[in-house]
Amino acid sequence: MGFNLRVIMHVLGILLTVLALCWILLNTSYYATLLTLTILLSLQVTALIRYVHGTNRELVRFLAAVKYADFSQSFLSPKKSTSFRELGRAFDEVIERLRSTRSDKEAQAAYLLAFVQHLPIAVLALDASGKILISNTALRRLLGRTADLNHLSQIEAFNPTLAGAITRLQAGQEQSLTLTRGHDTLHLKLSCTLLRAGGRQQKLVSIQNIQGELETRELEAWQNLIRVMAHEIMNSITPITSLSETAQHFIREGSRLIRQDGGDLKVGELSTLLEDAGSAVSTIGQRGKGLLRFVESYRTLSRLPQPLPAAFRVLDLFQALEKLMAEQARALQVDFRLSCNPQNLQVVADAAQLEQALINLIKNAFEALAGVSQAQLLVAASMGDLGAVNIEVRDNGCGIAPENMDSIFIPFFTTKRGGSGIGMSVVRQIVRLNGGKISVVSELNKGTTIKLVF
Structure with a gap:
């Protein structure tokens, strides 16, 4: 029997009972019958309310199951009408979709967790209280542990310096650490990023042991030096x-x-x-x-001396370079120009060392411009990203052969007859001692650009 018919029957029963009560009350004095009909009316009304509220109770049970992610439940309507059957099917489809979505997310989470566990780099995620939410096998191997890590205090017990570095590390920052574990020395590189999950901010830290890489580069440096x-x-x-x-x-x-x-x-x-x-x-x-x-x-x-960094105007440095190198440029018929934008641009470095580095680069450019018609050399300073100072030495000379690009900073490597091979090595060492970076872009027979960033 359908829901609507049942409601109609309940309502008709209530109406008949009310009519009977009114007739008895007006035409007789059968108080016992009157009491019986009153009780019957109360039961009929209660039954109707319970019948109507049955769907509400089923909805509450169903939505509670969804709230607590119990997707094993389904909507069981006690009503057999078409509308309630359609409602039940719609709810069942919702449950099936949520169940499928949760299964996909669980599979994805399991995949990501397995991926993190197999990373060769130590990784951990922790919240503001120091609780470790994720840690992988590489981290446990680095710390010499077999059990899972639950709190930053366990890392502090291994090495307070490492735990302190993890605590202080901010989003986007990197830090290098040298730690001693027994008879071993660990050279670690820490990187950090912040993410938000479940309404909570978490810190994701990667710890890479770069000892092997450093040893390889040191060996390569020694081999190159010994070879030259x-x-x-x-x-x-x-x-x-x-x-x-x-x-x-x-x-x-x-x-x-x-x-x-x-x-x-x-x-x-x-x-x-x-x-x-x-x-x-x-x-x-x-x-x-x-x-x-x-x-x-x-x-x-x-034996390069330690720099004495101080803030100074780049324009002053360029004016001194112009006085030193202009005569040689005229003799070599080189269009030698210096540009500083803005003119009040300042850099923090050892002025004498930076001047020496630029003199070396300018002399190299003069040699590269030998025999070039319309030879041009530009030394330009400008403001770079995040307040960095860029200094470029750009020429249209003979350029550097591609096979020599990886060797130009190797001490004593030179392609010039009678060259010492230490000019570019000294330049790079000066730049690094002053906290800068150097890069070289060159094209054979078209020119070279050397960029210093401080």
């Missing part, structure tokens, strides 16, 4: 060895001439031998001086 030093030393030792053998030969020949023919000296031949021997010894001396210059260059590279 060996090349330079062999270039000097080989002719020295050959010339010393030649000098010994001339001396032996001279001794033989003195002893032969009963001591009768052949002055002309002896003089020629001695001159040749002297020339060989002189060449050996020159190569020895070259080695001394090489060693002195190495000492210069390894």
Whole structure:
């Protein structure tokens, strides 16, 4: 029986009972019957209310199940009418959609958790109270733990410095740490980002052990240095060895001439031998001086003084450079220009060291511009992103060959005849000591741009 018919029957029953009550009340004095009909009317009204409220109770039960994510429930309407069956089907579709969505999110969360667990970089997420919400296997391996991490205090027990760095780290910041664990030294790089989940702000921190990378780069640096030093030393030792053998030969020949023919000296031949021997010894001396210059260059590279940074106007520096280099530029027929925008631009660095670095770069540019028609060299300073100061040295010279780009900062590497190979190495060391960065963009036969950022 449908819901509407049941309601009509309930209402008709109530009406008949009311009519009977009125008739008995007006025409008889059957008080017992009157009481019975009053009780019956109360029961009929109560039954109608309960019947109508049954759907409401089912709705409350259904929505409570949805509220607490109990998607195993379905809407069970006690009414058999078409409208309630459609309502039940609609609610069941909603439940099925929510169940499917939750399954997808659970699968996605499980995938992401597995992904985080297999990352080679240590990762942890923690809230403002220090409670660790996520930690992966790499973090536990780094800390030498097998059990899960629940609070930052557990990391503090391992190393207070690491825990303090995690606490102080802000969104977008990076920090390097060197820690000692037993007999091992750990070089760590920390990065941080903030995210909001469930209405709570969480800090996501990645901790990367860069010890292996540092060792690899250090080994590569030593190999490059040894390769260049060996090349330079062999270039000097080989002719020295050959010339010393030649000098010994001339001396032996001279001794033989003195002893032969009963001591009768052949002055002309002896003089020629001695001159040749002297020339060989002189060449050996020159190569020895070259080695001394090489060693002195190495000492210069390894003994740069610590900078004394102070704020100064870039325009003042450029004016000093113009006085120093303008004459050489005119002699080389180079269109040499300096530009500073804005003119009150200031940089914090060691002025003397930065001047030396720019002089080295300008001299390199002059050499690259040799033989170039309409040679141009521009040194420009400007304000960069986030208040950084950019200084560019730009020329339209011969450029740098692509195969040499990775070697230009290696000490003693040079492609110039008679070059020391320490100019660019000194420039990079000066820039880094003053807290800056250096980058090079070059195209063969079109020019080079070297950018310093402070």
